Amino acid sequence: MAQTGDEKQVAMTWNLPDLAATRALAGRLAAVLRPGDAVLLEGPLGAGKSEFARALLRAAAGDPTLEVPSPTFTLVQSYDLPQGTAHHFDLYRLSGPAGLMELGWDEAREGIVLVEWPERLGALAPADALTIRLAPGMTEEARQVTITGWDAKRAGLLA
Numbered sequence: 001m002a003q004t005g006d007e008k009q010v011a012m013t014w015n016l017p018d019l020a021a022t023r024a025l026a027g028r029l030a031a032v033l034r035p036g037d038a039v040l041l042e043g044p045l046g047a048g049k050s051e052f053a054r055a056l057l058r059a060a061a062g063d064p065t066l067e068v069p070s071p072t073f074t075l076v077q078s079y080d081l082p083q084g085t086a087h088h089f090d091l092y093r094l095s096g097p098a099g100l101m102e103l104g105w106d107e108a109r110e111g112i113v114l115v116e117w118p119e120r121l122g123a124l125a126p127a128d129a130l131t132i133r134l135a136p137g138m139t140e141e142a143r144q145v146t147i148t149g150w151d152a153k154r155a156g157l158l159a
Ligand SMILES: Nc1ncnc2c1ncn2[C@@H]1O[C@H](COP(=O)(O)OP(=O)(O)OP(=O)(O)O)[C@@H](O)[C@H]1O
Pocket: 016, 017, 018, 019, 020, 022, 043, 044, 045, 046, 047, 048, 049, 050, 051, 052, 070, 090, 116, 140, 141, 142, 143
């Protein structure tokens, strides 16, 4: 694992050999999430952003069968979790910042937000977010993950 940055901001990159590794990482993140946290999920089509969000929400709910549809068309799906409310956004089809307000972005930020295609947030991207970038790996099931944001102590829990 490569680690760069000072004590406050870290960027870590490592290999996820298969889907189970992606799910395990999502489970570790679920254990440390709290209301007000923003998790930005970056990566190209099919990178595994929805897969990651699904595993995270199931782990947070303590329910491996929780229905977690991709919010491709609804743009947001909300979940009542023991940690508080979580909102899973997919902004690929977002028309603009006004559309984000119509989706209830400000209220959603009081809970936990998971955001696919966070590039669409523009200036509304939370400065204190944790960013998880998934990229294709060496095999069909492998992914390279890069995590930035949060302080070293909290982000280090995920490596
Ligand atoms: N290591 C892995 N991590 C994540 N997904 C994987 C992995 N290996 C294989 N996959 C598969 O890759 C696909 C990822 O699809 P997913 O819908 O999560 O992508 P996405 O990034 O949300 O795409 P979109 O931008 O269209 O929303 C799934 O079919 C998943 O099973």
